[in-house]
Amino acid sequence: MAFEKAIEIAESANYLLRLYVAGTTPYSVRAIANIKLICEEYLQDRYELEVVDLYKNPTLAKGEQIIAAPTLIKRLPLPLHRIIGDLSVVDRVLVGLDLRKAKNSNLVK
Amino acid sequence: MDTQKIPSPTLTLPKSLTGIQGLDEITGGGIPKGRPTLVCGSAGCGKTLFAMEFLVHGAMLYDEPGVFFAFEETEKDLAINVVSLGYDLDKLVAEKKIVLDHIHIERKEIEETGEYDLEGLFIRLNYAIDSIGAKRVVLDTIETLFSGLPNPLILRSELRRLFRWLKEKGVTAIVTGERGEGTLTRQGLEEYVSDCVIVLDHRVTEQSSTRRLRIVKYRGSTHGTNEYPFIIEENGFSVLPITSIGLDHTVLSERISSGIPRLDTMLDNKGYYRGSIVLVSGTAGVGKSSLAACFSDAACARGEQVLYFALEESPQQIMRNMRSIGIDLDQWEKRGLLMFHAKRPTFYGLESYLTAMHKAVNDFKPRVVVIDPLSSFIIGTNQFEAKSMIMRMVDFLKINPITVFMTHLTTGVNDFTGIDISSLIDTWLLLRDIEIGGERNRGMYILKSRGMAHSNQIREFRLTEHGVELLDVYVGPEGVLTGSSRITKEAQEKAGQLLRSQEIENKQLALERKRKAINAQIDFLKAEFDAEEVETLNDIELNKLRENLLLQDRIDMARNRKGDIITNKNSINKARGNIAKS
Structure with missing residues (x-):
């Protein structure tokens, strides 16, 4: 099963994450805080997180196909995922990061 | 206060020319400047092309760079799609006149976690606009966002913000939208874009398709409210409002022969005007095509190029038939002066036929165009479409300026054209049957001929082997x-x-005789009279002498008698005077 495999990989692989925010809006502030907490909790010592302000790097928005802000892109491990929003729904973030099955996402609030 | 003051241009809504043929006329100068315009319609109606033309024209003609945000097609696809219209998008992009951006949203890649906004899109748009100083923006088709992003509530509020932002940015924007059931667009974009809404439509009637455009709304401006047919042709989008295409074309006063000397005589001794529209109408078999051939022949003989649109006969057939009346069209075709374009309009559909005609005219660059017959354009009940099409075509030819000779088959003996295009026609010849004494003959007269003193006579029209x-x-x-x-x-x-x-x-002879007789009589009477006169005068003289002698005698007698001398002295003197006189 592909998903189990992905989970398996996810459990050991190094994560390359990039969070795109648009300035210091409440969304940005919350998203940065949330991702840091999630990474420390689930991906300790095996993640690399880069926060990019789109206002300062507008060309990246085009290159990365960013529409919504904030957008978290999981570049590695594959497959690529985009997680949009302020990352306040942790379960869905974990699904996006392939750390949890999607069907369980509504169990924990 | 002077209430009848004409509003100065600065008071009217500023508009942005689209450069789309005909549209700028209907809208009185284009779409609202610095505001978003919604262009909606069903699939395949030409929305993207409309938007692209607006942008390319802006970049190429009006020095207004533009940004194209494609939500459905990639930059590469877009460039390929417009190559056929002769636009080199890659070059425009390289010259920084146009920015293409493809917005790709893959639903399955996206996980929504909490609140967000579309600031990413705004930043992209803002960056694209600022990078080339764009004045025009196209968002094609922004509704795609609804299928890509899960939360319609956020999307709606963000779209509202987007349109407000576009307005604040001062760019003239076209937003396209797919037509929905019962609404103009699926997601009700018309709620957000309230300045100008244009609906494109593509429908099939009588197995032929027509594209139409309608301006549903144009806040703050008058606009044509009709449905206007439009076509997508070689050089792009073309809306054809009936009244639009220039009535300001150059007018030539040069005259050209009709190919029939006697007809030239009827037309003020000079023939048709160059660049005018000549129509020959008549029932079947009255010789309309023969007149067309005469005119073509004369034009070719002058060394002018003739493009002959044969809608019902093949070129070979026309040439054979014309040989029988002594007109040799083959020679002109061989010399490249005459070109036939033989296709039935049903083969293409009206619009495509028009397109094909445009292309043929642009390629061959004729000075004379023959359309034989016009009536072939009427298929079923498409008279309205046919009329507008003919009008467009005629306008196009007139602008160039090309002399147009059209034939038209009428169904009755009345002066009826089937399609009401009489106002377009400059010179209208009518051929008709005249049936008398078990024979059918052809009569011709000039129904009208603008700008010349033309004959009002009916002429008998004969086709002989000499023409x-x-x-x-x-x-x-x-x-x-x-x-x-x-x-x-x-x-x-x-x-x-x-x-x-x-x-x-x-x-006359009798009269002469009489005169002679009378003269003779007069002479005779005169001679008689002369004789009588002489005789009478002699008598009078004689009488006088006799009287004098008598008087003398009396005087002498008195002298002898020596009496009464004194008393009669007077009478004596008198008598003496008389004698002296005589």
Whole structure:
């Protein structure tokens, strides 16, 4: 099963994450805080997180196909995922990061 | 206060020219400047092309760079799609006149976690606009966002913000939208874009398709409210409002021969105007095509190029038929002066036929265009479409300026064209059957001919092996006669005339004789009178002498008698005077 495999990989692989925010809006502030907490909790010592302000790097928005802000892109491990929003729904973030099955996402609030 | 003041241009809504043929006329100068315009319609109606033309024209013609945000097609696809219209997008992009951006949203890649906004899109748009100083923006089709992003509530509020932002940015924007059921767009974009809404439509009637455009709304401006047919042709999008295409074309006063000397005579002795529209209408078999061939022949003989649109006959057939009346069209075709374009309009559909005609005219660059016959454009009940199409075509030709010769088959003997295009026609010849004495002959007259003193006579129109001949018809108390009856009648007239002239001669002779007789009589009487006069005068003289002598005698007698001398002295003197006199 592909998903189990992905989970398996996810459990050991190094994560390359990039969070795109648009300035210091409440969304940005919350998203940065949330991702840091999630990474420390689930991906300790095996993640690399880069926060990019789109206002300062507008060309990246085009290159990365960013529409919504904030957008978290999981570049590695594959497959690529985009997680949009302020990352306040942790379960869905974990699904996006392939750390949890999607069907369980509504169990924990 | 002067209430009848004409509003100055600065007071009217600023508009942005689209450069789309015809649209700028309907809207009175384009779409609202610095505001978003919604262009909606069903799939395949030409939304993307419309938007792209707006942008490319802006970049190429009006020095207004533009940004194209494609939500459905990639940059590469877009560039390929417009190559056929002759636009080199890659070059425009390289020249920083256009920015293309493809917005790709893959639903399955996206996980939504909490609140967000579309600031990413705004930043992209803002960056694209600022990077080339864009004045025009196209968002094609922004509704795609709804299928890509899960939360419609956020999307709606963000779209509202987007349109407000576009307005604040001062860019003229076109937003396209797919037509929904019962609404103009699926997601009700018309709620957000309230300045100008244009609906494109593509429908099929009588198995032929017509594209139409309608301006549903244009806040703060008057606009044409009709549905206007439009076509997508070689050079792009073209809306064809009936009244639009220039009535300001150059007018030529040069005259060209109709190919029939007698007809030229009827037309103020000079023929048609160059660049005018000539229509020959008539029932079947009256010789319309022959007139067309005569005109083509004359034009080719002058060295002008003729493009002959044959809608019902093949070129070979036309050339064979014209040989029978002594017109050799083959030679001109061989020399490249005459080109036939033989296709039925049903083969293409009206719009495509128009397109094909445009292309043929642009390629061949003729000075004369023949359309034979016009009636072929009417298929079923498409008279309205046919009329507008013909009008567009005629306008196009007139602008160039090309002399147009059209034939039209009428169904009755009335002066009826089937399609009401009479106002377009400059010179209108009518051919009609005249049936008398078991014969069918052709009559021709000029129904109208603008700008020249033309003959009002009906002429008999004959097709002979030497070409077309126009003869005077017999007009007499019995009406108009043609053909054999005319010849008979003319013979009769001739005989009668001969008789009459003989009578006159006789009368003149008799009169002469009478005069001579009278003169002789006068001479005789005069001689008689002269003789009488002499005689009478002699008598008078004689009498006088006799009287004098008598008086002398009396005086002498008195002298002898020596009496009464004194008393009669006076009378004596008198008598003496008389004698002295005589």
